[in-house]
Amino acid sequence: MLDEFYMRLALSAAWKYQLLTYPNPSVGAAALDRQGRLIAVSAHKAAGAPHAEINALYDAFCELCPDKAETAKLRGLQSSDEIHNFLRERHGGLFEGATLFITLEPCAKEGKTPACAPLIADLGVQRVVIGRDDPNSEMAGGGKYLSDRGVAVTRGVCIKECAALSEPFNVWLRRAFVLFKWAQRLNATIDEGRISGDLALDETHSLRALCDLLVVGGATVRADRPILDARRVNAKAPNAQIISAKTNFDRTIPLFNVADRRVVIAPRLNLDRGFILIEGGANLLNYLADQIDWVLCYETLALSGGKRAIGFDRRLELLRGDTIGENLKIWAKVAR
Ligand SMILES: [Zn+2]
The missing domain is CATH 3.40.430.10 (Dihydrofolate Reductase, subunit A)
Structure with missing residues (x-):
């Protein structure tokens, strides 16, 4: 029940950018801290811009990090590469025990932005809840990548709604x-x-x-x-x-x-x-x-x-x- 609740928050965030992410799929994400407190809900907003889970991790970092000079540094960054590198190098263990909800399986391979699954694993996120698997065979495999590295992965939460959200992407692949x-x-x-x-x-x-x-x-x-x-x-x-x-x-x-x-x-x-x-x-x-x-x-x-x-x-x-x-x-x- 709670998984569905948080996944629906991610879905709501994603629908605001439906088709505006073309040719990428619409994706939403939510993050909970180690106490299970909701700390971020975000979405992918445009092709080439950070993916939904990176935007959620960005917001979560700003929420969790006690050092305001660090959050100011992060807020000064624009590109996906810079944000990925910052989070990987300066997370300071803030995400250990965290849970991420993502409407679409996180990408396993680099595209216009660096791959999300390796970053999520490196940050020590404890659990990742995925709505639907990535239909794009070139980018799929993020869920397996995470479970192979000890992250608890739950798949198929709100799968019908998550599939509807990314249906345009499914269509324009064909x-x-x-x-x-x-x-x-x-x-x-x-x-x-x-x-x-x-x-x-x-x-x-x-x-x-x-x-x-x-x-x-x-x-x-x-x-x-x-x-x-x-x-x-x-x-x-x-x-x-x-x-x-x-x-x-x-x-x-x-x-x-x-x-x-x-x-x-x-x-x-x-x-x-x-x-x-x-x-x-x-x-x-x-x-x-x-x-x-x-x-x-x-x-x-x-x-x-x-x-x-x-x-x-x-x-x-x-x-x-x-x-x-x-x-x-x-x-x-x-x-x-
Ligand atoms: Zn990604």
Whole structure:
């Protein structure tokens, strides 16, 4: 029961960064000290940044270390390499008897960052609780690495929830992962002006910056004349595809005039690899239903306004509900 409780804290932290870690999986971690006191809950926040368990160990070090000059040194470090080296060299036995909860098996091999499992073993962590095993065969083996070195390893805690959390990663290891995103009022309308709050809009721009292809419908492009860039996060605009059989678009529409962007116009979505983000209304959602893996809805608490509502013929399975600023944020899976 307690294992599940702490694993769910790790899951909550990870969901805040869902897809924002692309092409890495979303991962969360929590740490308990030797008395079983919760001392850290954190997540992997971006590809190339420290992994979830390293962020949790970082926070735990700051909580446990009595020497404030040491914690100030750690807080001054930026790169994963520096943080790994600091923790390995200066842990001073603080983590002996500690327990780590990680939604995904810790990595056993070096990738963009140094491997986590060897560091965890070197720190004297007593027990590691793992949600799901790493589906990436190149990085897997962290659990075995730890148990071979005397760390108590428990696997499969909240395995269904941990598997759902990292499902996009599982998908893009094999094929493209397709997300349909929209913003609506509580009355399901999606038209007539801005709907999302600042934080939800910022997050949308972050997802655009990360995706391999942004897909929109031809009718939306003609009616709304969007730009569909990532300016709110100062990032490069994604390449775009307009789903349309007709190619006679007014080329002064802003989305055609963004630097370093390719725009293709085609009636069908050609799936390859990567992360595909679709932004649109009911027509596009229903038209592409068979190819959509997940949907993401930002909902604002207005019950009036707008005329055009979104609707979908398929059943959705709820994955996660959170808040972001003044909006609700709902993740769901298209039922097959
Ligand atoms: Zn790792």
